[in-house]
Amino acid sequence: MSKPKKLMVINGRRQLVPIDYQTRTETDKAYNQKRNRENKEYVSFYKTTAWRHTREQVLLRDYSTCVRCGLEGNIVDHIVPSEDDWEDRLNTDNLETLCQRCHNLKTRREWVKKNKGRERAMQIHIVVGYPASGKSTYVARHMTSHDLVYDYDLLTSLVLV
Structure with missing residues (x-):
């Protein structure tokens, strides 16, 4: 179906x-x-009269032209994100005009920089149990090609000569 x-x-x-x-x-x-x-305060800021006037000033200053590629720009973006520096959100020196494409690239770059390694960080999982309780079978089913397996039972069973 x-x-x-x-x-x-x-x-x-x-x-x-x-x-x-x-x-x-x-x-x-x-x-x-x-x-x-x-985050209501953050969102409501972009509806204020102060932001609208500041945005118009920046668009006039930059001739509604993207400062990165030179095409027509209609997005006023914070150079240092307002989430990182809330006090500097209306400073025209911290604002630039961008086109949609350049804004998306900048935002993606900022997101990757802020979240880098969050998902890729190594995780350590310890599997504990009695001998022959299925630990090795569990690990074999769930491990990926990038995992490092440290088998303590195997290491302690080896006899050093």
Whole structure:
């Protein structure tokens, strides 16, 4: 049986897509809702009059041109992220105009730098049990090609000559 379908507008055309298909706008909406729940002060800052005036000043200063690639830019971005330096969020020297592509690249680079190694860090798992209790079988089933297995039982059973 095939998945149910839903009707969506994609690139200006209505199309039937699988029910679990998500467009970028749907994922952006979900991300923004989560962000709004978790950090209201941060999100509400971007709706203030002070931010709107500062944003306009920066766009005028940079002639609405991306400072990185020279194409038309419409995003005013913090050089030092406002999450890292909240007090400097309205300083025009800490703001630059970017196009969508350059902003996405910068944001991805910042995210990788901030989260680097979080998922790749080595994890140590100690499997303990009586002899012949299935430890070796458990490890053989769950280990990956990058795991280092230290078999204490095997090492203690060796007789040094």
